[in-house]
Every structure is written in C-alpha cells, then in structure tokens.
Amino acid sequence: MSSNVNPAQFRLGKPLVVAIDGPSGSGKSSISREVARRLHAAYLDTGAMYRAVTLSCMEAGIDLTDSVAVEAAAENADIALSLSPDEEWVRVSGRDVTDAIREPVVSSSVSAVATTLGARAELVRRQQQLIRDSGLRIVAEGRDITTVVAPHAEVRILLTASEEARLRRRGIQLGGTQTAAALKEQVLVRDAKDSTVVDFQQAADGVVTIDSSDLDFEETVSAVLEVVFTSTH
Numbered sequence: 581m582s583s584n585v586n587p588a589q590f591r592l593g594k595p596l597v598v599a600i601d602g603p604s605g606s607g608k609s610s611i612s613r614e615v616a617r618r619l620h621a622a623y624l625d626t627g628a629m630y631r632a633v634t635l636s637c638m639e640a641g642i643d644l645t646d647s648v649a650v651e652a653a654a655e656n657a658d659i660a661l662s663l664s665p666d667e668e669w670v671r672v673s674g675r676d677v678t679d680a681i682r683e684p685v686v687s688s689s690v691s692a693v694a695t696t697l698g699a700r701a702e703l704v705r706r707q708q709q710l711i712r713d714s715g716l717r718i719v720a721e722g723r724d725i726t727t728v729v730a731p732h733a734e735v736r737i738l739l740t741a742s743e744e745a746r747l748r749r750r751g752i753q754l755g756g757t758q759t760a761a762a763l764k765e766q767v768l769v770r771d772a773k774d775s776t777v778v779d780f781q782q783a784a785d786g787v788v789t790i791d792s793s794d795l796d797f798e799e800t801v802s803a804v805l806e807v808v809f810t811s812t813h
C-alpha cells in the first residue's frame with residue numbers, strides 16, 4: 581500500500597491528538613514515533629511510564645502484588661520522559677533509565693503495575709496532563725489511549741497484527757536472543773494479563789483498525805497517515 585498524503589496538508593495550529601492503541605509488538609511505538617516526526621508533533625510512549633514505575637518498585641524492593649504499595653509508588657514516582665520523536669530518554673528521579681526499562685525482567689513484571697488500578701489512575705492523570713502540555717499536537721500510544729486517556733482525540737486508531745507477525749517482529753527486534761517461549765511470555769502472556777483491565781484487542785466505537793500483518797513499516801506509516809488525513813478533513 582502506498583500513500584500520497586503529504587504531511588503539509590495537516591495544518592499547524594489546530595489540535596491534532598492522534599491516539600494509537602494495540603497489542604504488544606503490533607508496532608505502536610515505532611510507527612507512532614515516525615508518524616509524529618512526519619506530522620511535526622510530539623510523541624508520548626505511555627508504556628514507558630508503566631515500565632518506569634515497575635523499575636522503581638523493583639529497585640525499592642516493593643512487592644508488586646501489594647496494590648497499595650504499588651499505587652503509592654506510582655504517585656510518588658518522579659518520572660520525566662522525552663516528548664520528542666527524535667530523542668528517546670526516560671528518567672526516574674533524574675537518573676537515566678531509558679535502557680533499563682526495556683530489560684526482559686521489566687517486561688515480564690510490568691503487567692503487575694499495569695493491572696493495579698490505582699497506579700493506572702495516577703498514570704492516566706499524568707498522561708492527560710502531558711497531552712495538554714504538548715499544545716494538543718501529539719501522537720500518544722499505549723493500550724487505553726483511544727478509550728480512557730484521550731477518548732476525544734481527533735484521530736483514534738487500533739494498530740493490530742497477527743500473533744505470528746508480532747512474535748516475529750519482537751524476535752528480530754531483540755536480535756534473536758530470546759527463545760520462542762521467552763518471546764511468548766513477553767508478548768502473548770503479557771497481553772493476556774494486561775487485557776484483564778483494558779481492552780486493546782477490539783476497536784471501541786469510532787476507533788479505526790489498521791491490521792499491519794501484511795504491511796511493511798513504511799506501508800503502515802502511510803496507512804496511519806491516511807487515517808489521520810481522512811479523520812481530519
């Protein structure tokens with residue numbers, strides 16, 4: 581699929597919040613980042629915030645099954661993250677944790693934080709503030725952006741891909757270092773846990789589904805830009 585959409589067609593000055601949800605490995609982060617670049621918009625990776633709270637809890641020795649302690653950790657966490665699609669960094673209490681939050685040990689524990697409702701409420705509140713602070717020109721991605729964080733976004737997309745495509749992509753992304761079982765744990769098992777508190781497998785009313793299983797990266801970016809264009813014109 582190709583696109584003749586020219587990002588210059590999206591006028592600056594008007595609010596343009598693009599909300600993108602989807603399961604693990606569907607391409608949300610990488611596609612959203614590239615779409616944000618092309619739209620000259622900010623980029624918000626909400627999963628990085630769940631990961632940062634998880635790392636904080638693990639380093640503080642907090643029991644991730646203790647929902648009161650996890651909620652308190654989310655409320656107290658001093659998280660800063662880049663909203664530029666051209667710069668990737670996440671800091672907790674001023675310390676750079678950009679790489680640490682991507683470690684498999686965090687990936688396999690993060691669902692405990694993501695399923696703690698009090699922690700979600702705190703992070704949703706912060707995400708909504710970050711979207712307002714962006715001047716409402718932002719691509720925000722996660723699991724509940726189209727439904728909870730930004731249900732009134734100008735553009736709402738569910739980015740999906742088959743399990744097979746998602747496992748293959750994540751395997752390549754991790755340099756072939758993971759066993760098939762480890763990949764399933766990090767992608768499918770995590771999705772199953774996260775799905776207990778938020779539905780990111782089915783598009784809510786008004787949300788456009790893009791299935792990228794048979795699209796390459798560039799074709800997927802084009803498909804998202806097409807939806808942005810048709811939703812705003």
Ligand SMILES: Nc1ncnc2c1ncn2[C@@H]1O[C@H](COP(=O)(O)OP(=O)(O)OP(=O)(O)O)[C@@H](O)[C@H]1O
Pocket residue numbers: 602603604605606607608609610611627749750752753792795796797798800
């Ligand atoms: N359409 C595509 N075709 C091929 N590879 C893709 C496509 N979309 C994304 N990818 C690649 O798949 C990998 C996983 O993408 P990404 O990390 O963006 O997924 P994600 O949905 O954000 O996952 P998670 O929620 O687990 O963080 C990346 O290496 C990315 O470059």
Ligand SMILES: Nc1ccn([C@H]2C[C@H](O)[C@@H](COP(=O)(O)O)O2)c(=O)n1
Pocket residue numbers: 604626627628630631690691694721722723724725770774778
């Ligand atoms: N809006 C969000 C964003 C993320 N999560 C959860 C789901 C994942 O297990 C975890 C990390 O996300 P990722 O970096 O893999 O996209 O955070 C969520 O529940 N809601």
